Amino acid sequence: MNFTRLIPLFAITLALPVESTIAADQTIALKAARLFDGKSRALIQNGVVVVQGDKIVDAGANVAIPPDAQVIDLGDATLSPGLMDAHTHITLDYTNYQATRLREMQISTSAKAYSVIPAARATVEAGFTTVRDVGARTYRSHDCIDVSLRDAIAKGIVVGPRMFVANYGIGATGGHFDEAAGFRDGLFGPEPDVADGIADGPDAVRKAVRFEVRNGADVIKAAVSGGVLSLTDEVDTPQFTPAEMAALVDESHRLRKKVAVHCHGDQAGREAIEAGVDSIEHGSFLKPETLTLMKNKGTFLTPTLMAAEYIKGKLEGYPPALQAKALAAYNARSEMFRNALKIGVKISFGTDAAVFPHGQNAKEFRLMTDLGMAPIDALKSATANDAELLGVTQKLGTLEKGKLADVIAMPGDPVQDITATERVSFVMKEGKIIRNGPATPASAKTAAQNGMDEMGADF
Numbered sequence: 001m002n003f004t005r006l007i008p009l010f011a012i013t014l015a016l017p018v019e020s021t022i023a024a025d026q027t028i029a030l031k032a033a034r035l036f037d038g039k040s041r042a043l044i045q046n047g048v049v050v051v052q053g054d055k056i057v058d059a060g061a062n063v064a065i066p067p068d069a070q071v072i073d074l075g076d077a078t079l080s081p082g083l084m085d086a087h088t089h090i091t092l093d094y095t096n097y098q099a100t101r102l103r104e105m106q107i108s109t110s111a112k113a114y115s116v117i118p119a120a121r122a123t124v125e126a127g128f129t130t131v132r133d134v135g136a137r138t139y140r141s142h143d144c145i146d147v148s149l150r151d152a153i154a155k156g157i158v159v160g161p162r163m164f165v166a167n168y169g170i171g172a173t174g175g176h177f178d179e180a181a182g183f184r185d186g187l188f189g190p191e192p193d194v195a196d197g198i199a200d201g202p203d204a205v206r207k208a209v210r211f212e213v214r215n216g217a218d219v220i221k222a223a224v225s226g227g228v229l230s231l232t233d234e235v236d237t238p239q240f241t242p243a244e245m246a247a248l249v250d251e252s253h254r255l256r257k258k259v260a261v262h263c264h265g266d267q268a269g270r271e272a273i274e275a276g277v278d279s280i281e282h283g284s285f286l287k288p289e290t291l292t293l294m295k296n297k298g299t300f301l302t303p304t305l306m307a308a309e310y311i312k313g314k315l316e317g318y319p320p321a322l323q324a325k326a327l328a329a330y331n332a333r334s335e336m337f338r339n340a341l342k343i344g345v346k347i348s349f350g351t352d353a354a355v356f357p358h359g360q361n362a363k364e365f366r367l368m369t370d371l372g373m374a375p376i377d378a379l380k381s382a383t384a385n386d387a388e389l390l391g392v393t394q395k396l397g398t399l400e401k402g403k404l405a406d407v408i409a410m411p412g413d414p415v416q417d418i419t420a421t422e423r424v425s426f427v428m429k430e431g432k433i434i435r436n437g438p439a440t441p442a443s444a445k446t447a448a449q450n451g452m453d454e455m456g457a458d459f
């Protein structure tokens with residue numbers, strides 16, 4: 001036994017942060033020098049958010065604080081709606097590609113489920129109170145770890161962000177989501193099928209959507225073009241026909257689920273947008289004409305700049321075929337992102353956490369602003385825009401009366417220094433204080449550091 005592995009677990013036990021013990025009807029007033037309300041184009045000075053139970057009852061500049069309220073003065077900080085990340089894989093850890101491929105064949109799904117608990121905590125402690133978790137493939141298993149993690153968090157068993165989950169991503173034989181790709185044919189028995197998210201032809205795609213929804217998916221994820229971290233496809237080729245995409249979107253929308261598609265390539269992107277998908281994930285090679293089509297259709301772009309950034313930083317850790325694809329995607333994405341800004345495409349904030357360590361989601365903000373996005377718009381992408389994409393604007397995304405009390409604070413002024421988002425110091429989710437001060441030391445540990453490397457992120 002490796003005793004060093006025990007230390008992080010022990011640390012978790014000793015270092016539980018301040019969990020709220022406040023009665024359900026207790027009123028809390030959060031004060032800070034500034035407030036970002038999630039929708040305005042400027043910060044508000046002397047911000048106050050009044051919370052009762054799990055709801056915001058008032059928010060704004062110098063709003064009246066009820067006499068019985070517990071006041072938490074956060075000083076020279078900025079209050080913000082809880083951040084959202086529309087592209088995570090909390091149940092996966094792809095930070096060590098080769099080790100992950102092997103580990104996936106060794107670990108049980110129950111061991112995997114326990115091992116991702118720190119990743120959930122790291123994400124919410126970083127200020128991300130809501131995530132859209134777009135794929136939780138477990139090799140040769142139909143256990144829906146993302147569904148069970150979502151439910152465990154909702155019940156308060158595990159500390160983590162509110163999750164909207166996709167379960168398996170849907171894709172074509174030999175495509176980005178085909179888990180048999182890159183292994184000797186037949187090595188793992190029967191071909192992956194609809195129950196594994198692999199579907200060919202409109203009827204099979206329709207059945208795959210129904211299968212995901214039956215198993216608890218909140219959102220449908222599909223791969224319509226090749227990807228970076230898959231061994232046998234080209235990064236930008238289309239992997240569904242227009243007829244398959246039409247079936248995907250029609251069936252999902254009939255079941256009131258939105259559709260997020262992994263897509264690097266331009267042709268696949270154009271066809272997916274025409275089919276009516278709700279968001280394009282990555283979008284590395286999208287041309288201006290395709291971005292214009294997105295703008296006109298109101299399709300969201302989730303850029304996931306962090307994914308290529310992280311892979312490029314440790315390129316030698318990936319097989320040569322993946323290195324070439326990663327560089328091609330990296331080299332194309334900056335111009336694509338600048339064009340998307342210029343054209344006015346709706347940008348949703350999403351990172352592909354799992355490709356890089358969980359809890360570092362906020363580093364995406366600096367990448368967005370470095371490519372020309374205004375800091376206030378980057379902040380809006382992770383609040384109001386993501387709430388719109390997730391279909392939860394009635395409850396989340398802004399600091400307004402009646403919304404759920406997801407409130408965070410970061411030091412200083414994020415419009416002046418966007419990296420303030422990387423130093424979130426206070427996190428409240430549905431009125432419960434998850435963090436007020438330093439993060440849990442163990443929360444910085446990724447699942448891999450806790451003894452599990454995993455495969456299946458889908459950049």
Ligand SMILES: [Zn+2]
Pocket residue numbers: 087088089134135352457458459
């Ligand atoms: Zn992904």
